Structure formats: structure tokens, C-alpha cells
Amino acid sequence: MKFHSLALSLEPFFRSQCPSLMMTDWTRCCCKVIQSVTGSTGQHQNAPNVCIPSLARPGHLLHFDFAQASVPVKVNDETVMRSKENLWRVRNQTTDCRFTSVARRCHLDNMTSAGQKLYATLPFERIATNFKQRGGYLNCRQSFLGSPLSRCFHSSSRVSRKDRKHPKDRPDVLESTEEGTDVANDLGSDGTYSEDEEYDNELDDENLTDELYEEQVTLVTPEGGHKVIVVQPNVKWGAKKQHLTTGELMLAESVALVETLPYWTVVDTVLMSTKTPDKKMIFGKGNFQTLTEKIQTMKEVTAVFLSVEALTGRQQKEMEEAWGVPVFDRYTVVLQIFKDHARTKEAKLQIALAEIPYLKTRISEEVANLDQQRGGVRTRGGGGETFRELRRRVLRQKETAIKKALVRLKKKRDLLRLGRTRKEIPVVSVVGYTNSGKTTLIKALTGEERIQPQDQLFATLDVTAHAGQLPSKMTALYVDTVGFLSQLPHHLIASFNATLEDVRLSDLIVHIRDVSHPDTVNQKHNVLEVLNNLQLPQHLLDNMIEANNKIDLLDGESSVPEEDEDTVINISALQGTGLDRLREVVEEKLFVATDTVMTTLRIPMAGPQLSQLYKNATVQGVQVTEDAEHLDVDVIMGKAAFAKFMHAFKGKVRQL
Ligand SMILES: Nc1nc2c(ncn2[C@@H]2O[C@H](COP(=O)(O)OP(=O)(O)OP(=O)(O)O)[C@@H](O)[C@H]2O)c(=O)[nH]1
Numbered sequence: 001m002k003f004h005s006l007a008l009s010l011e012p013f014f015r016s017q018c019p020s021l022m023m024t025d026w027t028r029c030c031c032k033v034i035q036s037v038t039g040s041t042g043q044h045q046n047a048p049n050v051c052i053p054s055l056a057r058p059g060h061l062l063h064f065d066f067a068q069a070s071v072p073v074k075v076n077d078e079t080v081m082r083s084k085e086n087l088w089r090v091r092n093q094t095t096d097c098r099f100t101s102v103a104r105r106c107h108l109d110n111m112t113s114a115g116q117k118l119y120a121t122l123p124f125e126r127i128a129t130n131f132k133q134r135g136g137y138l139n140c141r142q143s144f145l146g147s148p149l150s151r152c153f154h155s156s157s158r159v160s161r162k163d164r165k166h167p168k169d170r171p172d173v174l175e176s177t178e179e180g181t182d183v184a185n186d187l188g189s190d191g192t193y194s195e196d197e198e199y200d201n202e203l204d205d206e207n208l209t210d211e212l213y214e215e216q217v218t219l220v221t222p223e224g225g226h227k228v229i230v231v232q233p234n235v236k237w238g239a240k241k242q243h244l245t246t247g248e249l250m251l252a253e254s255v256a257l258v259e260t261l262p263y264w265t266v267v268d269t270v271l272m273s274t275k276t277p278d279k280k281m282i283f284g285k286g287n288f289q290t291l292t293e294k295i296q297t298m299k300e301v302t303a304v305f306l307s308v309e310a311l312t313g314r315q316q317k318e319m320e321e322a323w324g325v326p327v328f329d330r331y332t333v334v335l336q337i338f339k340d341h342a343r344t345k346e347a348k349l350q351i352a353l354a355e356i357p358y359l360k361t362r363i364s365e366e367v368a369n370l371d372q373q374r375g376g377v378r379t380r381g382g383g384g385e386t387f388r389e390l391r392r393r394v395l396r397q398k399e400t401a402i403k404k405a406l407v408r409l410k411k412k413r414d415l416l417r418l419g420r421t422r423k424e425i426p427v428v429s430v431v432g433y434t435n436s437g438k439t440t441l442i443k444a445l446t447g448e449e450r451i452q453p454q455d456q457l458f459a460t461l462d463v464t465a466h467a468g469q470l471p472s473k474m475t476a477l478y479v480d481t482v483g484f485l486s487q488l489p490h491h492l493i494a495s496f497n498a499t500l501e502d503v504r505l506s507d508l509i510v511h512i513r514d515v516s517h518p519d520t521v522n523q524k525h526n527v528l529e530v531l532n533n534l535q536l537p538q539h540l541l542d543n544m545i546e547a548n549n550k551i552d553l554l555d556g557e558s559s560v561p562e563e564d565e566d567t568v569i570n571i572s573a574l575q576g577t578g579l580d581r582l583r584e585v586v587e588e589k590l591f592v593a594t595d596t597v598m599t600t601l602r603i604p605m606a607g608p609q610l611s612q613l614y615k616n617a618t619v620q621g622v623q624v625t626e627d628a629e630h631l632d633v634d635v636i637m638g639k640a641a642f643a644k645f646m647h648a649f650k651g652k653v654r655q656l
């Protein structure tokens, strides 16, 4: 007999039951199929009821009871009993939902045997789609990396690597097996999964990045976007007062952040004073009440952006309860933007990683929600693992998987970096507040066509290097970086860590500022604060060049005080103003930073010296001397290489 597992899409149900849930919330449900069922393909007349708590929230463990299906049950009695009990309690609170209406488009043939247990943090619809697209069993496992489901696949596909064949050549893996019934045992008594090297290998799979990324469902914008009310706390007194900026400027930036997101619109803004920004509800009682009334009367509002660095899970929960809509902080909004702008594999993984601390802080909330349902499922069958543990473990595994994938990408980057150092190409990091003109400057300095500046916050999410020529014709690599933002926990976001690491390893930093921006002083302060926290080598900080960009937008002339002329340069990256001077200063500083000399050497015309110089230095010009026996060669070379050369050809070469 062939067995059929059912793949369900719960989305329509969730939508109808709980319209305020974001579209993607349901995908985070951890579902448990107690028992797979038989049934003819495409028809599920005998399909059982599925009971879902109407208060179902992201992360809830849902049980599907297929008890009404006339199939052999191979799960142990205890699990079945528990599931029935849970089902009963859930039923008391909620409506039953027949999944016959949604099952047809998602069913999946031959995936598993009856009684096999599946745990997933993904919707069943995705399982089906992935499975079908990949057309195989072993590959399918990768889709659920980090979820207990992955281990179901893993354990029932115990094939040594050398014995592995493409799934198409292994029809057996698609057939139901008795092994499947032992999945729970295969998980191991402690529920941990040993990550073996074959698991590692599969991280190379091109699609994996996308899958790890797509699994991050918390921050996906609902269909139709969000209508947001932006709430900007304004601390007017005390130690927390921001001296370099104003409430209005902070509010303007918060609005710009929301407007960066496609389909998010700002419907209203509130600049609200607070003396107690560190207190649980951020605002005093009276102001909080005023805010609540305002939000509640604005029926069109679908989300609140409370512009603070990061809310705790508890704060967020209480505010969402008071206001009845999702509440985002700066961290989550920036992650949303990153998510929207990420293009490369590395950027995507970095964002997936950045989301994990956010998800971790919300586990308690999920558990509390589960408790609210009194009898909501807290344990999973067999292991006695609590829901909290399960969620933690899944996140941990996912974190490990993403980190491994990132390490692999980083290794590649390190190799490139090594290549650069071997060739002794100096590296200049261009850093600055977001939208200050970093990419525009690099494009102007290098003529690189592939990079595109955009009038957008966080347009650049990848650290990239581009070669440009300095006045001496020496090549330098300019590194474009991810911009900074005030009040953001940069350390939680891996994209910044990559940026900061590159900055740390560079020879010189150019700090580019948008001096036409009304908040430019505060922006500068924020960038320097992040850099100072990096514990950069002192010479990097001392040598830093400040490029005052967008001077074309300033009214009237702006000049740099004489004493700062060596470190501060006015430029317009867009119009090319001041770039020659910038190149000169970059070169001067690089000579110092990289211990490089620029000099002219007189060498014999006949001899190996010239070829040696071509090999070990940047040769800028060669002239024949009047006696026609020597050459004067203009070179740039590292001090060590220079000393070596002079030593090797002692008496034959002369520095002019
Ligand atoms: N008027 C003027 N606009 C500039 C200048 N430099 C950059 N811009 C504009 O500023 C906007 C942002 O430029 P980008 O180069 O993308 O800025 P960025 O610092 O790389 O921004 P992120 O990567 O988003 O952090 C673009 O619209 C540029 O055209 C300038 O010198 N003058």
C-alpha cells in the first residue's frame, strides 16, 4: 500500500481567523503531524479535521490529529493519547478547520510512511514545493536545516556519502520505509543532532542560502505593506538627552527609514516627550495613554514604528497588546530594509543571522502565549522537550548552519585579501553614515561602472573593493562599506561586523560625511563612536581622512580651517570637486601607513636591476641618463623591499 503524507497550507485559515496576523506568521508554526494518512492523490474526502487555536501565534506548536483517517497508526500510544488530549482542549476554544479545501494543491505523495513524525518550522506547502522542485529525498533535507524535520530526513536517509546517488537514481528513498517510524528514536535521547561532515558539505548548496534566508519569516512585509504611525521619543532633559540633534531631526530620519521600505507608508507621526526612555513603556503613563488612544482611533494603522534602538520581547508584547498592531523598533526596521536590499549570498546570510537574537528574545513571549491557551502543547512526543527548548534548539542549529556558511564565504574573502596583501596593494576603507555618498565617491575615484549609488538608506549591503589609481599611478583598493546609523545595535548585525572587520584590516580610513545634511554633526559623532568602539589600531584613527561631501548642495563657499587641511577635504563626489586633492592626501597617508617609499633610483642599463624593480615595485617612469649607461627609474616600493633591493645591488644602484 502506498502512503501519502499531507502537506497543508494554513495560510487561508490563519488569515480568516486572525486578520491582524502578518501574512507570514503562520510559516513559523511548528507543526507536528502525528500520523500520516492514506488517501488517493488529489482527493481528501476522508481527510480528518485539523484543529488550530484561534490565537495561534508565531511559534506555536500545533498538533494535527489524523485520528479519523483509517490508517495504521505506528506512533507509540503515549504520543497519540497526548495529542488527543491536546486536541480536545484546543477544540474547546476554537473552530475546527477542514483542510480538505486547501489540501488539494499541496499534497505530497510517497514522502513518508504512516506513523512517521514530522516537525517543521515551515509551512507544509513549502515542504511540498521544495520537495517537488528538488525531486529528491536527500536534497529535500537541506530545506529544513536546523529544524527537527531535517533530522527526520537525515535519520531515515542513512547513506554514506560514497554510496549516495542522485535521488532520481534511488527510488527507494521515495518509498515508505519502516525506518521512518523510528525517527523519534533516531533523534537521540537528548534530542541533539550530530552535525557530521556530510551535513557540512551540503552547506555549499547554492539554494541553501536562499532557503536559510527565506526561512526568516518574522520580518517579511505583509501583502499590501504597512500603514505605519511613527513614534519618536524625545528626551528633552537629563543624561539621555541627545545634545547633537533635535527631536524633529530624529523623527525625520525615522520617517525616512520607514519610507525606504517598499509598500510601507507613514500615515502619521508623533514626537512624544519622555523623561524615562529606559522605563518599560518608554513614556510616562499619561503620554502612553494619549498615544494608545491616538493609535486606537486610527483604524487604518497596521503597525507602529517606535524609534528606539531595540525593544525587549516583553516591551514589544505589552505595547502590541495595548495598541493592537505589530510594533517595530529601529533594529527590526533596519533588518527589514536589509532584507529588502540584500542581493548577494553573504548579505542574505548575514541578515538571517542578525535576525536570530531577535527571535531568541521572543521565545518567552511565544511560551507565554502557548500557556494562555491552557493545554496548548508544551511538549513534543518522546523526548519530553519543552517548547522553549525546542525553539531554542532549532534557532541554535540554524545559527550554527548560517555561521558555517558565512565562515566558508569568509574564507574565500580572506583568500582574496591575502592576494591583495601579497601584491602589496594598499587598502582604503570608505566609511560613513548611510547615504553620505560612499558608493558615489568610490565610483568617482575608480571609474567602476558596476556600482550604483542610490538615494536610499542602506543601499549598499556588501563590502566590495575597487581598484583606483593614485596620482603616482600606484593602485589602491577602495573598499565600499555598509553605512552606519544612530541608535542601532550594530554589533548584532553581521553585515556590520564584516564591514568593521574590513575596516580594521585596511591601511587607511576615509570617513565620508554628508555635510549638507541638517543632522551632519550628530551623524559624524555616531560614526566616530562606532569606530572608536572597534578598538582600531591607533594609527588608523590618527591617520583617518575626513571627506566633507556634497558641498555642491551648500549655500556659499565652505572652507576647511588651515590646521585641518591635511585631514579634512571638501568634496563633491557627484561633481568631482576636490577629488584630486583627496587622491593626493590618500596617497601621502598611504605611504606613511604602508611603509612605502617613492623615490628615483639610478641603475645600470645592462643588468638585472630593472626587471627586479618591475617585479618588486611600482615603476612609474624610466629615463635614460645622458651618459647612456644608466637608467633613472621612478619607483614606489615597500620599505622592506627597498632595503632588500639596495642591499642586493650594493654599489651598483644609487638613490637620487
Ligand atoms: N548633490 C550631491 N549628491 C550626492 C553627492 N554624493 C552622493 N550624492 C547622492 O547621495 C545619494 C547617496 O549616495 P550613495 O553613494 O549611494 O551613498 P552611500 O553612502 O553609499 O549610501 P548607503 O550605501 O545607502 O549607505 C545618491 O543619490 C547620490 O547621488 C554629492 O557630492 N552631491
Ligand SMILES: [Mg+2]
Pocket (backbone or CB within 6 Å): 438, 439, 440, 453, 459, 460, 480, 481
Ligand atoms: Mg553605498
